[in-house]
Amino acid sequence: MSSATTTPINHVFSGRPDHTSALDRRDVNGEINALVLDYLTAGGYARAAASFAAEANLTPQQDDDSIRVRQGIQDAIHGGRIREAIHALNGMDPEILDANPVLHFSLLRLELVELIRECTASSDGDITPALNFAQTHLAPRAPTSPQFLEDLENTMALIVFPHDKLGPELESLLHPNLRREVADSVNMALHKRPAALKMLIRSRAWAEKDARETGKDLVVPMGVDLSLDLSGTLQAENGSEPMNTSF
Structure with missing residues (x-):
């Protein structure tokens, strides 16, 4: 009498990864890697973005x-x-300030x-240089917006x-x-959109707050760590300011 053999089935709740869950994790990790690269690119961290793209086998979003x-x-x-900064900004995109008067006024x-x-x-x-600058560059723009006028008066x-x-x-x-x-506004205008990772973390923070207030459990996919700490690497690259991670 021959004994029949059966293939063990890995149930979803057995704790043992099956083929499908492994694929799912790879998909999630790939999406997170893309979000991290998007964040590094949006933040202007050239070396970190290039290094991360190479390690994650991703195509850089912008040239160094x-x-x-x-x-x-x-x-x-x-x-x-x-x-x-204004000179460099005009050199990179000569039309960006003309197309964005709010950003232009903020810089001025x-x-x-x-x-x-x-x-x-x-x-x-001697306050003469400040008075001349205000009269030449800001006073003509102030009447076009109540907010501009208020900002100029306060300044x-x-x-x-x-x-x-x-x-x-x-x-x-x-x-x-x-x-x-102002630096964040300029960077966002150059990148055309906020970094997707920043938006994701903001959304997750809102979900956590809502879950706490309503007494619900916040489910995070197994093996996915959203607590990113890139500040050390990025601060070393951006010498003037540590990266703001308080989204």
């Missing part, structure tokens, strides 16, 4: 030179060198802030009031966060 130019623009804005206002910061660094500082107030006695609204104009916000 383009990413480096964007990173240089970011560095200039973070360093308060706004005129340098930030340049005015930096001029005021420089002119008022000492008690006998000019930095000339009048001592910087150690400013209210929260005016004090925020001198905070590095303003440089960071």
Whole structure:
């Protein structure tokens, strides 16, 4: 009497991976790799993007030179060198500022802030360069938008009031966060869209918050780790500012 043999079946809940689940994990990992590459490219991290693309066997989204130019623009804005950033931005895309007046005004206002910061660094500082810049570059644009007019008025107030006695609204104009916000806006305009990974993490954060409030369990696919920590590598590449990972 011959004994029949049967092939063991791996059930979904048995804890043993079967062929389908392995394929699913590869698909998920591939999608996550693509999201990470998208994030590195959008952030202007040329070396990290090139290295990651090679390791993950992905095609780079942009050439290294383009990413480096964007990173240089970011560095200039973070360093308060706004005129340098505008010049590089026009060299990369001559039409981008004409097509985006809000972005253009934000850059010009930030340049005015930096001029005021420089002119008022000492008690006998000459504010003429800041006044001339505001009159030439910002005053003609201010009447086109109530927000532009309000932003210009607040910025000019930095000339009048001592910087150690400013209210929260005016004090925020001198905070590095303003440089960071403008740099992010420029980078997003150059990349045409926000990084998909950043949007994914924001969506997941919202889902976690909603799950906690409603008492639901948040299910994460097995083997998928969404807690990315790229700050060390990226900070080393972007010398002026650590990457902002607080989405």
